[in-house]
Amino acid sequence: MAKILVIEDEESVRENLLDLLTAEEFETVVADNGEIGLNLAIRELPDLILCDMMMPELDGYGVLKALRKQPLTATIPFIFLTAKSAKSDFRQGMDMGADDFLTKPFTRAELLSAIINKIKKYENFRKHFQDQNENYQLSPRMQIINQQLHEDVINNNFQGFTINYQPVVNINNGKIIGAESLLRWRNHELGEVSPSEFIPLAESNGLILNIDNWVLRTVCKQIRNWHDQGLNHLTISVNFSAVEFNQEDLISKVVNLIEIHNLEPSCLEIELTESMIIENVDCAISIMSKLCSLGFNIAIDDFGTGQSSLNYLRLFPANTIKIDRTFVQNVNQDYAKSVIAKNMIKMAQDLHLKIIAEGVETIGELSFLKENKCDAIQGCIFSLGLPRSEFEDLLFSDHTFFV
Numbered sequence: 001m002a003k004i005l006v007i008e009d010e011e012s013v014r015e016n017l018l019d020l021l022t023a024e025e026f027e028t029v030v031a032d033n034g035e036i037g038l039n040l041a042i043r044e045l046p047d048l049i050l051c052d053m054m055m056p057e058l059d060g061y062g063v064l065k066a067l068r069k070q071p072l073t074a075t076i077p078f079i080f081l082t083a084k085s086a087k088s089d090f091r092q093g094m095d096m097g098a099d100d101f102l103t104k105p106f107t108r109a110e111l112l113s114a115i116i117n118k119i120k121k122y123e124n125f126r127k128h129f130q131d132q133n134e135n136y137q138l139s140p141r142m143q144i145i146n147q148q149l150h151e152d153v154i155n156n157n158f159q160g161f162t163i164n165y166q167p168v169v170n171i172n173n174g175k176i177i178g179a180e181s182l183l184r185w186r187n188h189e190l191g192e193v194s195p196s197e198f199i200p201l202a203e204s205n206g207l208i209l210n211i212d213n214w215v216l217r218t219v220c221k222q223i224r225n226w227h228d229q230g231l232n233h234l235t236i237s238v239n240f241s242a243v244e245f246n247q248e249d250l251i252s253k254v255v256n257l258i259e260i261h262n263l264e265p266s267c268l269e270i271e272l273t274e275s276m277i278i279e280n281v282d283c284a285i286s287i288m289s290k291l292c293s294l295g296f297n298i299a300i301d302d303f304g305t306g307q308s309s310l311n312y313l314r315l316f317p318a319n320t321i322k323i324d325r326t327f328v329q330n331v332n333q334d335y336a337k338s339v340i341a342k343n344m345i346k347m348a349q350d351l352h353l354k355i356i357a358e359g360v361e362t363i364g365e366l367s368f369l370k371e372n373k374c375d376a377i378q379g380c381i382f383s384l385g386l387p388r389s390e391f392e393d394l395l396f397s398d399h400t401f402f403v
């Protein structure tokens with residue numbers, strides 16, 4: 001039975017909540033102010049917290065902030081109860097790491113659906129965390145990275161994190177049609193840490209959820225910013241982690257983000273790898289279908305390197321295929337690669353999917369891809385991932401790459 005902590009100063013609301021929760025057989029712990037609530041959260045480690053936003057002295061924001069600072073309470077699902085549904089409150093709460101919002105008065109069904117969703121999410125998270133940590137030994141460097149990563153993420157200190165944008169270029173006219181967002185992390189003690197070091201680590205210790213949330217929020221904010229400056233033709237892709245993709249509330253979260261930034265879903269492309277999809281094909285297909293039907297773009301990343309059968313391509317609701325760099329490297333000189341790449345492109349075209357080649361480095365590779373009618377390319381022949389301002393320079397100068 002899940003334990004729920006209710007922090008609410010208004011007696012009638014509190015009593016009402018307790019009646020509802022008890023009737024549903026949840027174990028409850030109650031606090032009538034923020035200070036007591038915070039202490040109870042630390043002592044009882046509930047499975048979920050329902051917390052009023054407006055309270056005298058320590059308010060809901062203060063409670064959330066304090067909880068997110070402590071490793072033991074940092075990941076407990078936290079739902080704000082609020083009397084007003086102002087977008088600014090919602091955004092501030094979400095930025096601080098709240099998991100959901102309920103606007104008073106809410107119905108029993110709304111309350112239960114929010115609670116059950118978040119509790120499941122927490123269970124998955126803990127299970128994943130335990131699985132990954134069994135027999136898991138870190139090298140001394142990775143232990144330091146782990147510790148620093150924990151410190152930054154748990155304290156919601158994302159100052160060292162940045163997003164680079166790698167242009168995706170139309171192969172026919174050399175114009176930038178979008179970008180892949182790439183996460184970078186510079187830690188005050190370690191300096192620049194490679195994503196190949198910290199991302200698998202964050203995936204194994206669960207911190208990836210907070211990181212993914214930050215990435216998604218930052219990218220949406222950035223797209224909004226570009227739209228405000230008249231740049232609204234770009235599709236920006238975001239790499240999802242397996243943990244993120246398997247969250248119960250994934251869809252509501254991306255929809256919320258799109259809504260609060262007043263964006264069209266089509267400006268976002270969600271990159272999934274074959275292995276993430278293969279883990280639970282039916283479930284993945286249902287999430288992908290939902291996302292597609294809402295208007296989001298879905299790209300199958302690193303295509304050709306996973307274990308998926310080609311037959312799945314027929315079933316996956318996706319818009320884009322990204323040919324993995326291993327097939328692109330030297331494609332103009334390696335007969336076997338050229339056959340595979342040609343067929344991938346042909347197949348994508350026949351299935352009406354957009355096809356992007358990744359890791360294009362040489363003129364020979366570029367010519368081959370152009371000849372074989374690949375739609376777009378990404379790679380250092382044009383540009384590596386760029387800091388936002390440098391990417392913007394290309395956009396504002398309407399830069400055309402030579403194809």
Ligand SMILES: [Mg+2]
Nearest residue numbers: 180239271301
């Ligand atoms: Mg990718």
